[in-house]
Amino acid sequence: MTQKQTLTVRDNRTGDEYELDITDGAIRASDVGKIGKTEDEAGLAVYDPGFTNTASTRSAVTFIDGDKGILEYRGYPIEQLAESSNFLEVAYLLIYGELPTREQYERWEHEITFHTFVHEDIKTVMRGFRYDAHPMGMLLSSVGALSTFYPEARNITDEQIRHEQIVRLIAKMPTLGAWSFRHAQGKPYVYPDNDLSYAENFLSMLFRMSEPKYEPDPRLTKALEVLFILHADHEQNASANAVRSVGSTQVDPYSAVSAGIAALFGPLHGGANEAVLRMLKRIGSKEKVPAFIEGVKNGDERLMGFGHRVYKNYDPRAKIIKKACDEVFEVTGVNPLLEVAQELEKIALEDDYFVSRKLYPNVDFYSGLIYEALQFPPEMFTVLFAIPRTAGWLAQWIELVDDPEQKIARPKQIYTGGRELDFVPASERWK
Numbered sequence: 165m166t167q168k169q170t171l172t173v174r175d176n177r178t179g180d181e182y183e184l185d186i187t188d189g190a191i192r193a194s195d196v197g198k199i200g201k202t203e204d205e206a207g208l209a210v211y212d213p214g215f216t217n218t219a220s221t222r223s224a225v226t227f228i229d230g231d232k233g234i235l236e237y238r239g240y241p242i243e244q245l246a247e248s249s250n251f252l253e254v255a256y257l258l259i260y261g262e263l264p265t266r267e268q269y270e271r272w273e274h275e276i277t278f279h280t281f282v283h284e285d286i287k288t289v290m291r292g293f294r295y296d297a298h299p300m301g302m303l304l305s306s307v308g309a310l311s312t313f314y315p316e317a318r319n320i321t322d323e324q325i326r327h328e329q330i331v332r333l334i335a336k337m338p339t340l341g342a343w344s345f346r347h348a349q350g351k352p353y354v355y356p357d358n359d360l361s362y363a364e365n366f367l368s369m370l371f372r373m374s375e376p377k378y379e380p381d382p383r384l385t386k387a388l389e390v391l392f393i394l395h396a397d398h399e400q401n402a403s404a405n406a407v408r409s410v411g412s413t414q415v416d417p418y419s420a421v422s423a424g425i426a427a428l429f430g431p432l433h434g435g436a437n438e439a440v441l442r443m444l445k446r447i448g449s450k451e452k453v454p455a456f457i458e459g460v461k462n463g464d465e466r467l468m469g470f471g472h473r474v475y476k477n478y479d480p481r482a483k484i485i486k487k488a489c490d491e492v493f494e495v496t497g498v499n500p501l502l503e504v505a506q507e508l509e510k511i512a513l514e515d516d517y518f519v520s521r522k523l524y525p526n527v528d529f530y531s532g533l534i535y536e537a538l539q540f541p542p543e544m545f546t547v548l549f550a551i552p553r554t555a556g557w558l559a560q561w562i563e564l565v566d567d568p569e570q571k572i573a574r575p576k577q578i579y580t581g582g583r584e585l586d587f588v589p590a591s592e593r594w595k
């Protein structure tokens with residue numbers, strides 16, 4: 165016998181009963197709104213600050229099972245993509261839903277490479293920032309500014325125009341990210357080198373000086389590709405939600421993506437790996453780890469890079485990054501903080517405090533160590549996250565634009581302020 169997919173609710177204020185449909189494990193908030201609704205009274209609302217249990221969309225982009233530690237892009241396990249794919253192929257998969265044919269991939273790679281340059285006036289915009297401007301502030305402003313260069317981008321229903329903006333955004337993000345880095349260092353901006361791959365070209369724009377051709381170590385390029393793949397999407401996280409929320413107004417994708425960058429800038433989202441690095445430096449040596457762990461258990465400290473709202477198991481991305489660490493350190497020499505990190509992980513994974521709370525390493529636990537080994541200052545860590553996440557933001561954006569169920573994002577509130585007060589003009593109040 166098939167079970168009835170409904171929920172029966174009794175409103176004890178009135179004794180009325182309601183039967184709500186359950187579809188895909190969810191009830192509709194609009195059905196809840198029918199409960200207790202009369203001509204004079206609004207129906208019941210759902211109060212959920214931070215959307216901890218509210219689905220805002222149906223999505224076929226990314227699947228996460230936090231209890232089992234599973235992450236899949238369009239159904240493909242992250243481990244397989246990190247091992248055998250590259251960032252541009254993964255970006256195509258996320259955005260267009262299918263792995264590209266050889267022809268599609270070659271066209272995609274060509275288009276992205278062709279669009280890596282930015283208008284010279286964008287360079288002028290970037291030059292206008294103070295010498296110590298935070299690179300994330302520069303990135304979000306310059307991406308927002310791109311909308312003024314491509315006014316046709318406002319036509320979001322035209323598939324060809326949409327595709328052109330997607331290509332531009334993915335192509336130009338490394339250029340803007342690298343230039344925001346060079347700006348802080350007072351170094352000349354390096355133009356893209358279209359003979360190089362996506363990751364190689366980014367490294368070239370970051371680090372090239374007077375050499376005629378920049379040739380990054382292939383092991384570093386591979387590590388960067390892997391990091392890019394791991395950060396490309398993570399379903400309805402805060403920045404994807406920002407892109408969707410702003411995108412729901414039907415604004416152009418540059419403006420929507422710059423909202424995503426702004427959300428990522430916040431320390432609760434993109435900034436945790438920097439905090440891990442600071443923590444490891446503060447601990448300083450392997451011998452001091454047990455005392456630090458005691459501090460965490462007493463509530464005096466927090467073990468940064470551990471725990472996750474969704475993953476209640478080892479974050480699958482952390483496992484892959486841990487492996488990438490070894491490859492990077494082969495080239496750069498071992499970061500002495502690795503020993504501290506490994507000891508922390510070993511002790512924490514055996515300790516009942518962490519085991520009982522299901523606290524495992526997350527994506528940020530090891531990524532900061534790699535970024536530091538690659539000589540990035542901490543302010544750049546979030547830029548390195550924003551560049552690949554652009555693919556995910558665009559995949560979420562295009563899904564939103566094509567979804568007939570989506571409406572302008574406009575949550576309800578529970579009003580707690582005063583009502584029907586009599587206004588007294590300033591001239592009388594201040595007498």
Ligand code: ACO
Pocket residue numbers: 432433434436460465466467468469470471472473474521523526527528
């Ligand atoms: N160190 C020590 N204790 C922890 C940690 C930690 N890193 N994380 C959670 N706990 C404890 C909490 O104190 C709480 O204990 P209690 O039940 O005794 O009160 C319990 O575990 C549950 O923790 P919550 O804070 O309720 O879990 P929540 O899902 O709200 O928080 C978060 C998740 C914010 C990621 C948290 O684990 C944390 O602060 N981790 C450190 C910061 C970090 O690494 N953030 C990066 C996340 S990945 C990303 O955003 C890309």
